[in-house]
Amino acid sequence: MSDWTYPERITFHDAIATMEVDFSGLTFADEAAVDAFYDHVGTRLTETGRRWFFLVIYTDCVVAPEVWRRFAERGKDTNIAHSLGSVRVDATAQTREAIRESAGKESFRSNIYNTRDQALLALGEMRKRQRETHSTAEETFLRVENVSLRFGGVKAITGVSFEIKRGEISSIIGPNGAGKSSMLNVINGVYHPQEGTITFLGNVRRQMRPHDAALQGIARTFQNIALFKGMSVLDNIMTGRNLKMKANILQQAVWLGPAQREELEHRLKVEEIIDFLEIQHIRKTPVGRLPYGLQKRVDLARALAMEPQLLLLDEPMAGMNVEEKQDMCRFILDLNDQFGTTVLLIEHDMGVVMDLSDFVVVLDHGEKIAEGTADEVRADPVVISAYLGASH
């Protein structure tokens, strides 16, 4: 039992991120042999500076019963330190038993296969599963990191960090002047923070122009409606669509055909949004003539026409009566459901915040004082006192 140090016992298959270890024909008679082997493997693995999947061949490998425990322990430690997952091939009954026993105890899967091909197949599945879970777990949708924004001497935002998950509805709350609108303006590139970064869909940035934000799929509505009052509802919604059209060209998306067809697609999309927000009856009406609640809805339609991945809403329900608020709540929940749009909104009405939000960030005097579920932040004494200290 001395051939275990031979380099050919360990093979690194880079393309499948796999280290193959060949135990075949080896006998581990005492703990020294086990240690010597695992020390060697550990050294080789450490040299690579990364983790690997393990493909372990046990054909005709004999582990003496008195060293099973040692063998299992060292194997487990190696796994913890270096492994992304293991598959094992052709263990003898005894080795199988030892692996199964420690696997059962340590609650990891023993993953023993009869042939190397079967094990490789299983390894492929394992790698695929990990890629999937990793890509969803690791891709940050929106990350705000240590953002500070000053206007001359005024500190609008100080060192604020938080994360927004894809598909969720999140709210920013806080007293007047807390920095909520400024935060949205940083996220969509209107304001440039002196410090900190915004990471959206994996792109890290310090500065961005609003146009770039739109191209990246961020749309917003404003605290003070920014519609063209003299233009019809339809034309206002088309302004949102125009940006999208430009976005298509600039992103060099596949140009599907004649301009007419493009035009038709845009119209269909706009009609879908008009239907969705139930504003068919006012499509020709100049926006300036509409009641405030409906203007807010048109503003939302304009933002939706951009087909954003992230929709920023600055007090979408401000100045609305109860019924209008309920409608707006329903639209926000439905668009999140139907279009999968991630929403970040600013809202003062705690009832609305509670109904809508998966996640809430609380700002006060430009600083983050709390975050969590709506229930969590509502019960937070720091949040309560910030609100009691506020003027409204």
Ligand SMILES: Nc1ncnc2c1ncn2[C@@H]1O[C@H](COP(=O)(O)OP(=O)(O)OP(=O)(O)O)[C@@H](O)[C@H]1O
């Ligand atoms: N363009 C600007 N120039 C100078 N100061 C600004 C500017 N925008 C915001 N501020 C200041 O930054 C601070 C935060 O303002 P912001 O509008 O972000 O607060 P807010 O939480 O949205 O408040 P509200 O609930 O009243 O809408 C305030 O002190 C405000 O006066």
Ligand SMILES: [Mg+2]
């Ligand atoms: Mg504001």
